[in-house]
Amino acid sequence: MSGGANKIVIDPVTRIEGHLKIEVELDHGKVVDAKTSGMLYRGLETICTGRDPRDAQHIMQRICGV
Amino acid sequence: MRKISRREFVRLCGMSTAGLGLMSVLGPQISQTLVEAAESKVPVIWIQASSCTGCSVSLLNSVEPGIATVLLDVISMRYHPNVMAASGELGMETMYKAADRYAGEFILVVEGGVPTAEKGRYCIIGDLNHKEITAVEAVKHLGSRAKLVVAAGQCASFGGIPAAQPNPTGVLGVDQILNPRPYPRKHTVVNISNCPIHPDHLIGSLVYILTYNELPELDQYYRPKLFYGPTIHDTCFRRPAFDEGVFAKQIGDYGCLANLGCKGFIARSDCQKRGWNNNVSWCIAAGVPCQACSEPIFPDGCSPLYGHMPVTGNRK
Numbered sequence: 237m238s239g240g241a242n243k244i245v246i247d248p249v250t251r252i253e254g255h256l257k258i259e260v261e262l263d264h265g266k267v268v269d270a271k272t273s274g275m276l277y278r279g280l281e282t283i284c285t286g287r288d289p290r291d292a293q294h295i296m297q298r299i300c301g302v
Numbered sequence: 303m304r305k306i307s308r309r310e311f312v313r314l315c316g317m318s319t320a321g322l323g324l325m326s327v328l329g330p331q332i333s334q335t336l337v338e339a340a341e342s343k344v345p346v347i348w349i350q351a352s353s354c355t356g357c358s359v360s361l362l363n364s365v366e367p368g369i370a371t372v373l374l375d376v377i378s379m380r381y382h383p384n385v386m387a388a389s390g391e392l393g394m395e396t397m398y399k400a401a402d403r404y405a406g407e408f409i410l411v412v413e414g415g416v417p418t419a420e421k422g423r424y425c426i427i428g429d430l431n432h433k434e435i436t437a438v439e440a441v442k443h444l445g446s447r448a449k450l451v452v453a454a455g456q457c458a459s460f461g462g463i464p465a466a467q468p469n470p471t472g473v474l475g476v477d478q479i480l481n482p483r484p485y486p487r488k489h490t491v492v493n494i495s496n497c498p499i500h501p502d503h504l505i506g507s508l509v510y511i512l513t514y515n516e517l518p519e520l521d522q523y524y525r526p527k528l529f530y531g532p533t534i535h536d537t538c539f540r541r542p543a544f545d546e547g548v549f550a551k552q553i554g555d556y557g558c559l560a561n562l563g564c565k566g567f568i569a570r571s572d573c574q575k576r577g578w579n580n581n582v583s584w585c586i587a588a589g590v591p592c593q594a595c596s597e598p599i600f601p602d603g604c605s606p607l608y609g610h611m612p613v614t615g616n617r618k
Contacts (some may be wrong), residue, residue, distance in 0.1 A: 246390035247429035250383050253355045255427060275426040275434075278352050278417075279470030283463070288606035294593065295601070298463040301356020301498055 240264040247275070253302045343378040344512060345408040347400055347444060348454075350383055351425050351437035352464045352473050353414025356498035357455040358384050364501035365580040372505060376512070380408065383427075394430040397440075401447045409508070410448035412476045415457040415464050416441050419472030438479060445480045450511065451491045453477060454504055459493035459523070460598040467602050477524060492517065493524045496571055497595035500578065503529045521570075523598055534566030534592050537574040554589050563608035564591035571596040 240263055247257035255275035261268050284295050350358070362369050373379055379386075380400040381393070388396050401408065414437075417424035422438035429435070445451050453476040456462040465473040480489040494503045507526050510518045518526040535541065543549070544558035553562065560567075569592050573584045585592055594604045601607065 245429050245432070247434070248383055248389060248393060248427060250386050250389040250393055253384065255350075255383075255425065257426070257429065276352060277424045277471060278464040278473075280463070282468060282470045283466045288609065290608045291601070291606055294607050295463060295466070298354050298356070298497070301354035301359050 253300060343376065345380045345400060345404045346377045346411055346508075347380050347397060347408055347448070348382040348411040348413065349397075349427060349437070349440055349444065351412060351414035351416045351427070351441065351458070352471065353455070353457060354463075355384060355413070357413045357458075357504075358382070360498040361454075361501045361504060363579065364505060367505060376505065376509060377409070380404070390428075391430060394428040394435065397428075397444075398430070401444050405447040407449055408447075409450050409452060409511075410441075410444045411452045411454050411504075412441055412445075412458045413454045415461045415473035416476060416479050417464070417471035417473050418479070419470070424471035441476060441479055445476070445489055448489075450517075451476060451480060451489055452504070452507070453491055453493045453495070455499050456495050456497035456595055456600055459495035459525070460600070462497060463601060490517065491524055492520065492526065495523070495525055495530075495596045495598075497600065500529070500571075500573075500576060502576055525570075525596070529572050530570045530596060531572065532570065534564075534569045534571060534573060534586070534594075537572070538566055538586060539574060540586060550589075559586060559589075559591040561610050562591045563606065563610050565594035565597075565604045565611060566592040567611055568599075569594035569597055 242262040244260045244262065245257070249256040249258055257273040257275050259271045259273070261270070280296060280299055284292055287295070348358070361372070364372065367376070381397040383393075386393060386396075416422070416438050418438055422436035423434075425437040426434045427437050427440050453459040457464060457473070458476045460475045461469070461473045464471060465475075475493075477491040477493065480491060481487040492507060494507060496503065503526070506528065507518060510526070510528070518528050521527050521530055535544075538544075540558050543556065544560065548557040549561045550557040550559050551561065558564070564586070566586065573592075574586070577587070578584045591608065593607050594600055597604070
């Protein structure tokens, strides 16, 4: 809140599935930069490699339970 | 009437219960009852780590009791990322304050495995005071203050899918984080280990604990024997076909599903008795082999999921 520059960080964003972080940079009330970041990595593609192809849908369906 | 600022109002909403966020969708008129219920019910803090949210969705799908009953009559949900009103710093403050205020009283429910590689940075659950809080840090902090920790789901219990070979993010089950071997066990952890949880198992275990003020009898993997007793094989409705030697050759056939890859021989869960989705059906009734999703060896020890286990008629 000094010099007009301000950064707002919202982490976690709630009422969604998963982990999301929002960063907004303000300059005298105007948005000058905004970032969204996914805050979870599991490596499901790496996990799937080398498995029986019939297992792929069972592994990948666990990307999201919604 | 005293004027309150928007920030104060949001703080009020955040400080009451997480369930308020959901109740405004399900029934705004019962929000007041929820606020009153909040103070008298056991507080629950529900965090998600390397999860898919399937366990939370499964809980929300509970028919009897419905989610409204659970939030009003059974527990006071203090933090739940999918339904709570607060977000960001306010949300994280709410979580830490609830843990301090109800230390030794609240139940911590963890959904999802806990990644440990790169100091746990593969899962950040929030940002507080410009510091990113990793899942492993949150589990340890909250777990040490909780009365009881419930690992909701295969991933939180045993690592689950994200822990499958080659486990790129070093995912461990909650029990392995809080009670690492070879040190003596310090924290009470109850594993509800299906993928996703059966809502009856979680709600049933919580109600048992709240009613009798003690844990239900747990098996060697800390799962309640109430729900994880006999194997699927011993309770399966297709068992007479197995006993007769009638085996299904493809999905949809009558007969035992052993040759299609059923792992019911080693899986313990009461799926036959309880069914899924309010007993509409369950895997084997739908013609699909059991994948032993409740077992510690899932999925690698059960792979390939359609590959058949060795079956010996002489096995005792």
